[in-house]
Amino acid sequence: MTSLSRCVILWAGLAYISCSTDRLPKGVYGQRQMEEILWDMMRADRFSAQYLLKDSARISVKAETMKLYQEVFRRHHTTKQEFDKSLAFYFNRPDLSRDIFDSIAARATREKESVFKNIQ
DSSP states (O other): OOHHHHHHHHHHHHHHHHHSOOOOOTTOOOHHHHHHHHHHHHHHHHHIIIIIGGGTTTSOHHHHHHHHHHHHHHHTTOOHHHHHHHHHHHHTOHHHHHHHHHHHHHHHHHHHHHHHHHHO
C-alpha cells in the first residue's frame, strides 16, 4: 500500500468518525434510553391527568404525580438529577431531541392504532 493510499484511508476514517454520532457528555443518557424514560414520564402524566385529577378532592395530585415520577426513575435506575441533566442536554440539542420526540410520537401513534384495531 502506498503512502498516498494510507493517507486517504486515514482521512476517510477520521472524516467518518467526526461525522458519526456526537459523543455524549458524561452522565447524559443515550437517545434510546432517554426516549424510554420520557415515554414512561409521559404515561405517568397521562395517568395523572385521567385518573388522579378525578380524585383531586381527596389527594394531592402533584404529590401523587411526583410519586409516579419517582417510580419511573426507580424503574430506569436513575434519579431526578440525572434525568434533569440529560433533559437539559437534549433541550439544548434540537437536532438530537427531535429524533427522540419523533420516535415517541410514532410509538404513540402505533399504540393508538393498535388499541382501535382491537376494538373493532
